[in-house]
Amino acid sequence: MAGQHYPTRQSMLQPAGSQQSQQEARHAREQMKTSGVDLLDSIVLQKIALEADAVNRSIDTVLAKRTPYFAEEISYNLRVIRTLFGESNDIVVRELELPMKEPVRAALIYLSSLVKREDINNFILRPLMDKKHFPPALSLEMLYQHLHAHLLPDGDFRTVSHVAEAVHHLLEGEALLLVDTINRGILIGVEAPKGRSVEPPNIESAVLGPQAGFTEQIQTNFSLMRQYLHSSDLRVVTMEIGRTALTKVAICYIDGLTNTDLIAEVRRRLAMIEIDGIWDAGMIEQFLEDNHVSPFPQVQLSERPDKTAANLLEGRVAVFVDGSPFSLIVPGVFTQFYQASEDYNERWPMATFIRFSRAVALFFSLVTPSLYVxxxxxxxxxxxxxxxxxxxxxxxxxxxxxxxxxxxxxxxxxxxxxxxxxxxxxxxxxxxxxxxxxxxxxxxxxxxxxxxxxxxxxxxxxxxxxxxxxxxxxxxxxxxxxxxxxxxxxxxxxTMIGLLLIFNHLLSLKSFGVPFLSPVVPPHPKEWLDTVVQRPLWLRDTRPKELKAEDQKRLGVDPATIWSNPTNVLEPHGYLSRRGLKHLVTARRATRGGQSGERT
Amino acid sequence: MSQPVAQQGVDNPENARKFKKRELGSWTIAAVLVSTEIGPTILGLPRRISTLAGTAAPMAILLGGLLGFLPLLGLWAVWRYYPELNFFEISKRLFGHTAGVVFNFIPILFYLWYGGLVAREFASIVVSAVLPRTPVEITLLVMLLTTAIAARDDVVGQGRMHLFYLPLLFLPSLLGMLFGLKEAHLSFLQPFLGNAPLRQIPAGSWAFYTTLRGIIIPLIFLPFLAKRKEAIVGLATGQGLVLLYDLLLMIATLAVFGVGELRQLEWPTLEYTKATSLPGSLLERLDSVFLAQWVIAVFTTLLTVYHASAYGLAQSFNLVDHRPLVTSLLPFFYCAAMAPPNLPILYQCITVTNSIGGILALLYPVIYLAVTLLKQRHNRGATQPQSLEIPYRSAVGHDR
Structure with missing residues (x-):
């Protein structure tokens, strides 16, 4: 967002329509053009132009000049906003007067369907209408400073000079305050909490393990990810996708761990999407996958934050879509089909047994009828x-x-x-x-x-x-x-020919360059212990090789130390392994040495 | 603006021939060799060898297998001078473009003919053993189509396929051989050297040697090896596995049937599986199960041959992609398969083809090695066998 247009004291002091503010506006416009970062702005700009064209020709001249910036005249600003939203009934324009020595016109604009009404009344309208909050000495020039410093208790307090940006934030549920003589809009975050609370996952239920599932709110999902991965390296990068309606889509990965090429490729594929609207992860999946005719899913859908977190730690990338309770995890491989997140919470012999039965079940579901025939x-x-x-x-x-x-x-x-x-x-x-x-x-x-x-x-x-x-x-x-x-x-x-065709397809399938049947083929024998078999966690000392993570190491300790760690402290004279005995002897020696040291 | 990244790297088809993705390992080379050489021939192999060598058949197979390793060694020695190139590129480098293409065309034509015969042989077996009412053309076409779809994948993908099917090719057969051994008589194997060693053993060895087809095919895969030193390991492992398989098969069938009965059986291996039974009488008979499993063996053999001919043609004509050729080769394979009118003629064709293949497999390494060495002598000092050091490895891992 163009956050660089904060009003300086100097600009506030300038009278309306002065040469300097015009210069500034021109400068900002040029910056926007040249930076090329504000892709979003230009999209919204186009949209504004189109809509305005259809609704009201009177501000055509304004938009033709490509100057959808807030003016200092409030009546003009209100006309622009009203024109943009047309006959929508949920846009509220509450006009008021700031009780200064000479009353100043102001207007609060919000979408009634998206905001929390009590917050509007208590934290915006009440302080603005109360005369005692406006000291008689307050000059017009200091008004903005006063609003910022004393009147509006909002952490998100921001100003925008660009109508398009203001509209975008209005649609996200923020309120826009326009004040006469200030050529900026003030944004105040009063979004009503949307969606449901965190509930157990519906599809991927687990016996052991966390019972939290993602919700439709992307912010809630971010907070869940932050809860499961307490690390400043967890990156959540959002972008907006859509032509008619913009939807927030986020890429989630762990910096310094995930392969950078993989991240770049996910970004590239997401950036290529141009569709009128997106409202579920499944729609993004259709754009992300490598092979569009294969029956096999090359992107993993998960509604479990713990599973997503574990996958990020393996070096994968997750994609979230606002409005969808699923995360998309790429790249996907075949072994994930019969692995559940709870396997890793269980002790490995049981997990292996369960995985085996799952693999057999999957095979049965494929071949039993044809074998019978x-x-x-x-x-x-x-x-x-x-x-x-x-x-x-x-x-x-x-x-x-x-x-x-x-x-x-x-x-x-x-x-x-x-x-x-x-x-x-x-x-x-x-x-x-x-x-x-x-x-x-x-x-x-x-x-x-x-x-x-x-x-x-x-x-x-x-x-x-x-x-x-x-x-x-x-x-x-x-x-x-x-x-x-x-x-x-x-x-x-x-049957055999059919199976050959299926397996050949699986062998040639790739997801983001990762062979679909890895780690079986191409073989990484160390990871064969994490396919149908499940090895104990303390033997999983590296990340899956095929993901080419930047940081391969998973475990800080040598598995051998964990293997030999148990010492029979409560039965010191019982049988001890040689390693355990050595451990005990060194421990005792250390304590005795300390005691003797005290004595002398 | 600089060139986009995709244009510079391996993704660009123009560079695809320069950058060979060096991802394969020695086991892939072994798997390719096993895939090529264990095919439908194993069904009739015990009869052919024991007819010639009598009870010396295992010894003949052992010697034939060792003989079969020599051409491989020869071509491997040539490849060491040109480790970046596959067989078809090497012949163009050695003999110039036109002569090189001619040298390439001989094995390609041979593979087209041989692949057809392989497919036909198995299709006939399937029809006579399990699907008596299905026309042989249909089973043949199904097999060829399955192979054609798989042959479209690139070389690394081919290697992965062979590696994946290697255990499926090997383990069930070995188990089957074990289960059938309860009928074995040790006396059927004796005398180990046969009744007339000097006559029987060379004949049997030669007959076995001619069934080995994997001389050129590994050389398609060698440039994609991650570590070049592993080439000879892979070749030796593959040849060793083939030898082990055929040896065990020969010993098992000989011990169960004896020389006299082996001569009477069209497909002794199939008969052998009829004699086996699973403990616990889970299945009444096992022959159809093994036949189904041999589909894999035939598929992998056909796949190597099919891919080699399409890939060889593409390389000879300097095509970037071999995929369009895969589809257009299908009619050739089909015609080659349907050329022999009946089974006896088919087997005569196979015998003759095998002999030609065996002679070619001896001639090619000799010619190539001689030309390479002459060329090296000519530019003495300019080029040694290229260093076996690893200039490039994939970032983290590579295949086995």
Missing amino acids: ALTEFNQELIPANFAVAVASGRVGVPFPAVIEVFAMEVVVEVLREATLRMPQRLGQAISIVGVLVIGQSAISAGFASPIVVVVVALTTVGSFAAPSYQAAMALRMLRFPLLLISAIFGLYG
């Missing part, structure tokens, strides 16, 4: 003899080939899942029970599907729900249909 239709010889009888007897009376059977049931399940999501919450529960019990049971008794198909479909659906990443589960659920089709044509050979 391949085995029953093509490769019956693989099914053990006893079980083959059960399969065959289950399928007695089913008129369709296995693929139609499975396909129909899978479609039914997808419809049910979607219906459960879209229904009002209480009805949703009812319909899921009705769906599962009634449709499954009656499909079997009607001879439409065999019991094993119901098991297969259930396994697929439940498997896809076990994935911590909603996007990944969606991708695999979608891919199971083409896989089913190719298996129905070629049997196991087809």
Whole structure:
């Protein structure tokens, strides 16, 4: 923002329309043109010109000269503002008179939908209308100083000389005070707190670990990030994106840790976005991702501040969008699909076990239906003899080939899942029970599907729900249909070809240059311990190599010291490892030395 | 204004040939070699070798594998003089543009023909073993299309694919060999040197040597190595793994079937998997599972050949990108695959092709090494084998 136009005492002393203030205004304009920093201003400027064109031709001349600066005449300023907002009813222009020796006209302007009314009344209007706050000796020249120093108790007190900038702040919920004879607007922060309070995350719930989720308010999300990463190195860089409506978008990273090229690339991709409006992180994701046709998400969505913080510490970059309770984390890799933030809060054997089961669940959700079709239709010889009888007897009376059977049931399940999501919450529960019990049971008794198909479909659906990443589960659920089709044509050979196609795609996929299957391929064997397996935290001494962080070191201690650290202090004569014994002996020696030192 | 960064670096297609992303490691080279040489030939390999070498087949494979390492060593020695260049660029550097292109075209044409035969062989096996009602053209086309899509990736991407599939290629087969060993008879392996060592072992060794196809293909990947010293390690590891695989396969099939029965079986390896069973009778039979797993082996072999021919053509014609050629080569592979009218002729074609390949694989390193050394002698003192020091490494890490 152009913050350099603070009124100096000198400029205040100048009479209206003096040569010097004109010079200053021209200077400011030139600066704006040449600096090129105020991209936003120029965008808003264009917008003002267009709107004014449409609404009122009378100030055309003003805008044609490209001088949307506040004048010293308040009536002119009010006309400009009124013209810009047109017939909107929520813009309030409260005109008043400052009770000085000679009353001075002033006006307070705000959007009633965005401000906190009590603050307006108590902290702006009350002091301004109270005669005792205006000493009789107060001159017109000192008025601004007086307002600044004594009357308006606001930490954000700022002045703007540019109408466009003032409008931008009005839209963010600040109030604008215009005073006759002052050719600036005074901005006072009186935003009403919007949105909901911090609540547990809805999608990424965790058993162990923090229960806080992001909200729609970007400021709240920043404060959550600050809470989880107490570091002055945490950078939150905001920018505005949009053509018709501007939305605040923020890049979050850790300075000195995150790869600078990565930050630059994220910025570049964000800067390229030109769209009329943005209101969710998912919309930014579509502009950020590398491969636009891949079913796999290359950007991770998270509503957990702890997960986002952990990712920033690994060397990733997070993007926040005002109005969205999700952070976008780039670059994304495949292993994140079955990893949850709570894994790191748990002890590693349990976390490994859980991760393993998640990976198996994901695999099931992809291949179970196609394996069933391949085995029953093509490769019956693989099914053990006893079980083959059960399969065959289950399928007695089913008129369709296995693929139609499975396909129909899978479609039914997808419809049910979607219906459960879209229904009002209480009805949703009812319909899921009705769906599962009634449709499954009656499909079997009607001879439409065999019991094993119901098991297969259930396994697929439940498997896809076990994935911590909603996007990944969606991708695999979608891919199971083409896989089913190719298996129905070629049997196991087809399944294998389908899997090959999927894996080849995954192998060639990249997110910001990071191979999607890393650290498996390209291999970083040390990080294989953080894929399906979860190593103890004290063994995670470096950050993921593929992210090329500026600072690789994670751990300040040698893992070996932690391994050998336990000393049986409460059972000193019990068994001690050699290292522990050494530790104990040195500790004792140190204390004894100290005592003997005291004695002599 | 200075040039934008993207125009200066590797991203610029004009510079892409100058800047080879040096990210690969020795295991990738090994994986490429394994991918190339373990293909559909393993299905019929025990029959072919044991027919020629009898019970000396394992010994023949061992010697043949060692013989197969010599051409690799030769080309590796040539590459050491031109570590920045791949095979196709080296031949242009050695023989000049026109002659170099001719020298490049021989292996490219060979790969086009050989790749077609590989695809056809596996497609025939699939049709006769699991999909009797599907036309062979369809299974063939599916395989070729899958490969064509994958072959569009760049060299580093190819290397990553081979590395990813290496364990999937190796471990299930090794497990399968173990599970089948309960039927093994140690006496079937004896005498170790065969009944007529002097006649059988050379014949078997040569037959095995001719099945090895990975002479030129690793040289496409070598310039992308992060550490040049690792080249020979990667080549040796790869050749060692191939040798280990084929040796174990030969010993296992020989111990279970014996020489007499091996000769009767069209695809002994497939028959071998029929004899195996999983503990706990999880699956009744395993042959289809292994056939599905061999899809990977065939895919990787076909991928190396496919990519090598497209990449070689692009390099010969000074094209920046090999991708347009990938699609246009598909009909050639298809025609080569469908040329042999039936299985016996297909196998005759394969035998002849293998022999030609084996001779070429001996000739090429000799010619290249001779020309390189002559050139070096000519400019004596001007160039030594280039330093093996590392002028460039990616900022933090590189592949294995």
